[in-house]
Amino acid sequence: MKQRLIPSLLVSSMALASLGAQAATVTIGTVNNGDMIRMQELSGAFEQAHPDIKLEWVVLEENVLRQRLTTDIATGGGQFDVMTIGMYEAPIWGKKGWLAPMDNLPADYDLADIFPSVRNGLSSEGTLYGLPFYSESSMTYYRTDLFEAAGLSMPEQPSWDQVRDFAKALHKPAQEQYGICLRGKAGWGENMALVSAMSNAFGARWFDEQWKPEFNGSAWKDTISFYVDLLGNYGPPGASSNGFNENLALFNSGKCAIWVDATVAGSFVTDASQSKVTDKVGFALAPQQVTTKGAGWLWSWGLAIPASSDAKDAAKAFATWATSKEYSQLVADKFGIAAMPPGSRASTYANAEYMAAAPFAAKTLESMDRADPDDSTLKPSPYTGIQFAAIPEFQSIATQVGKLVSGALAGSMTVDEALSSSQSVTEREMKRARYYQ
Amino acid sequence: MLTLKQGRQLQTVLLGTLAWLVALTIFFPIFWMILTSFKTEIDAFATPPQLFFTPTLENYLHIDARSDYFHFAWNSVVVSFGSTLLGMLLAVPAAYSMAFFETKRTKSTLLWMLSTKMLPPVGVLVPIYLIFKDFGLLDTKFGLVLIYTLINLPIMVWMVYTYFKEIPKDILEAARLDGATALQEIYRVLLPISKGGLASTVLLSLILSWNEAFWSLNLTASSAAPLTALVASYSSPEGLFWAKLSAVSTLACAPILIFGWLSQKQLVRGLSFGAVK
Numbered sequence: 001m002k003q004r005l006i007p008s009l010l011v012s013s014m015a016l017a018s019l020g021a022q023a024a025t026v027t028i029g030t031v032n033n034g035d036m037i038r039m040q041e042l043s044g045a046f047e048q049a050h051p052d053i054k055l056e057w058v059v060l061e062e063n064v065l066r067q068r069l070t071t072d073i074a075t076g077g078g079q080f081d082v083m084t085i086g087m088y089e090a091p092i093w094g095k096k097g098w099l100a101p102m103d104n105l106p107a108d109y110d111l112a113d114i115f116p117s118v119r120n121g122l123s124s125e126g127t128l129y130g131l132p133f134y135s136e137s138s139m140t141y142y143r144t145d146l147f148e149a150a151g152l153s154m155p156e157q158p159s160w161d162q163v164r165d166f167a168k169a170l171h172k173p174a175q176e177q178y179g180i181c182l183r184g185k186a187g188w189g190e191n192m193a194l195v196s197a198m199s200n201a202f203g204a205r206w207f208d209e210q211w212k213p214e215f216n217g218s219a220w221k222d223t224i225s226f227y228v229d230l231l232g233n234y235g236p237p238g239a240s241s242n243g244f245n246e247n248l249a250l251f252n253s254g255k256c257a258i259w260v261d262a263t264v265a266g267s268f269v270t271d272a273s274q275s276k277v278t279d280k281v282g283f284a285l286a287p288q289q290v291t292t293k294g295a296g297w298l299w300s301w302g303l304a305i306p307a308s309s310d311a312k313d314a315a316k317a318f319a320t321w322a323t324s325k326e327y328s329q330l331v332a333d334k335f336g337i338a339a340m341p342p343g344s345r346a347s348t349y350a351n352a353e354y355m356a357a358a359p360f361a362a363k364t365l366e367s368m369d370r371a372d373p374d375d376s377t378l379k380p381s382p383y384t385g386i387q388f389a390a391i392p393e394f395q396s397i398a399t400q401v402g403k404l405v406s407g408a409l410a411g412s413m414t415v416d417e418a419l420s421s422s423q424s425v426t427e428r429e430m431k432r433a434r435y436y437q
Numbered sequence: 438m439l440t441l442k443q444g445r446q447l448q449t450v451l452l453g454t455l456a457w458l459v460a461l462t463i464f465f466p467i468f469w470m471i472l473t474s475f476k477t478e479i480d481a482f483a484t485p486p487q488l489f490f491t492p493t494l495e496n497y498l499h500i501d502a503r504s505d506y507f508h509f510a511w512n513s514v515v516v517s518f519g520s521t522l523l524g525m526l527l528a529v530p531a532a533y534s535m536a537f538f539e540t541k542r543t544k545s546t547l548l549w550m551l552s553t554k555m556l557p558p559v560g561v562l563v564p565i566y567l568i569f570k571d572f573g574l575l576d577t578k579f580g581l582v583l584i585y586t587l588i589n590l591p592i593m594v595w596m597v598y599t600y601f602k603e604i605p606k607d608i609l610e611a612a613r614l615d616g617a618t619a620l621q622e623i624y625r626v627l628l629p630i631s632k633g634g635l636a637s638t639v640l641l642s643l644i645l646s647w648n649e650a651f652w653s654l655n656l657t658a659s660s661a662a663p664l665t666a667l668v669a670s671y672s673s674p675e676g677l678f679w680a681k682l683s684a685v686s687t688l689a690c691a692p693i694l695i696f697g698w699l700s701q702k703q704l705v706r707g708l709s710f711g712a713v714k
Contacts (some may be wrong), residue, residue, distance in 0.1 A: 027659055058666075060669050062673075255484075
């Protein structure tokens with residue numbers, strides 16, 4: 001009896017083990033925004049098509065997720081099989097060998113359909129490390145009704161000077177109507193995204209060819225002085241604590257005449273369930289000034305696979321499905337065509353139905369076309385990225401500079417003091433990282 | 438001119454009003470959170486804030502459709518009660534020895550234990566993460582129980598020690614004279630006397646564990662994530678989320694709020710403990 005029992009136990013345990021080995025669990029770390037939540041909702045279709053793959057979700061706020069993923073990938077924790085990362089992390093982590101290359105993709109994936117700027121932004125030294133889920137640039141939103149009433153006309157791509165003149169004419173704080181809404185909340189992904197793109201338009205750059213910061217130059221002084229003057233005089237009260245969401249709420253409730261921010265907001269301001277101004281919104285390119293280079297930013301959320309994952313094949317199957325044309329069509333069928341993930345695939349914008357349903361799509365496409373992270377400054381710069389420099393030190397530096405710029409906007413320091421402190425903070429960090437002595 | 442009686446009455450009314458004002462001020466954010474959870478996203482973001490609106494359950498329905506609330510709630514229950522139980526098993530003997538067999542180093546040991554609370558948790562994130570990784574404790578309920586126990590142990594020892602110090606040594610000596618062992622002393626004499634104090638320690642540890650967010654966010658992924666991780670998943674940098682976040686926060690607070698309400702008698706008794714003398 002005993003002799004029979006042991007082999008049969010062995011056989012059953014081996015069978016169980018093989019069953020366990022077949023069912024791969026893919027843990028996905030992602031951000032909480034509309035597109036990602038739709039992906040989670042639709043993932044049942046993927047699981048049905050791949051019964052051997054089980055998906056588990058970890059949804060977190062962007063900054064929390066970034067910290068969580070960084071800890072895990074830097075220590076080789078292996079807690080995630082698919083990570084939602086941006087254009088900032090993908091090339092840095094890829095170069096360090098923390099991510100699995102996205103090669104040998106299925107033929108029907110059509111990699112060439114993805115915008116080259118997006119593809120390049122998620123690559124390092126020619127190797128792709130993330131598949132773009134959705135991408136965005138920045139653009140100008142304005143209230144067509146207010147412009148019409150005031151006899152104003154918004155050009156295709158206004159200059160910042162023109163934006164200031166419009167904001168001045170439409171600023172009526174007594175009626176809770178503010179001329180301009182811009183990001184003021186400190187953070188490298190908050191105010192510094194806008195300010196960096198704005199500085200590009202003013203001819204500034206983060207670093208010269210020797211990686212030395214240039215905050216003591218006239219271009220940065222022009223940028224920050226203009227920003228503080230514009231937002232301080234014609235912006236809403238407490239602008240230094242407004243980020244994307246606060247400005248979105250102000251714009252959607254009809255309190256902003258002009259708003260310059262991410263193209264992804266196009267679907268929010270035209271969504272009747274959250275906006276009171278759906279049919280009164282006009283779209284223009286992000287403002288230029290002395291140059292059009294780098295005037296609009298470029299960002300993409302991509303799905304990447306950490307090298308520490310023990311389910312790389314299953315993870316790649318999911319990442320390719322979630323960023324495929326087939327998935328976009330699924331979104332269109334379930335949530336309406338305007339909800340298709342924007343900014344990544346040329347085929348989305350070749351779809352006449354999408355272009356008709358999404359009034360912001362044409363300007364999004366134009367903004368994406370113009371954004372070039374490899375050539376975003378008037379004078380040559382050693383870094384890639386438009387609203388950021390893709391170096392590991394940037395996050396810390398820009399967070400500190402963001403606080404100083406926000407302080408200047410709030411009036412707790414002068415523009416000169418903010419720039420002088422930004423220069424010394426950045427010099428110290430860059431020297432410490434041995435970019436120069 | 439007020440008489441003495443009138444003066445006292447006025448004092449009582451003033452103190453009562455002040456107490457109500459303080460209580461309402463403390464409760465207001467929770468009230469506003471509950472109110473916001475029944476608003477639409479547009480109403481939640483409206484300026485000026487709306488006190489009167491058409492209530493909706495859409496946020497709760499959204500959470501029900503998107504997340505498995507009971508999975509997160511069960512994890513919260515297991516790790517809070519588990520860590521509290523383990524913490525009390527360690528804190529009671531530690532406090533017993535410190536309170537009744539004091540040495541010249543007892544005070545400094547207590548202070549040293551408390552000083553571990555002064556280190557910002559992020560300072561030890563990477564070493565703890567690596568240890569958890571090596572021992573296979575990442576994303577496990579047992580790992581969270583361990584870390585919560587370690588976090589709350591200094592406070593638990595301090596609290597239990599303070600309650601034990603209030604108990605006259607003579608009572609224990611009497612038990613000893615009757616032939617009680619150390620274990621019997623604790624179990625039969627000490628614990629029944631200090632029931633109120635221990636209950637408030639348990640409750641505080643439960644609340645601290647329930648609300649802890651830093652370690653639960655960093656050491657879990659999907660299977661052991663408690664309610665704090667669920668709440669964090671509803672905050673968004675792009676898109677309106679206040680109403681949904683308020684709804685999920687209300688759901689996360691509700692169990693511990695109800696538990697606290699039910700055990701408030703023990704809590705008050707514990708806080709006013711010291712009547713043994």
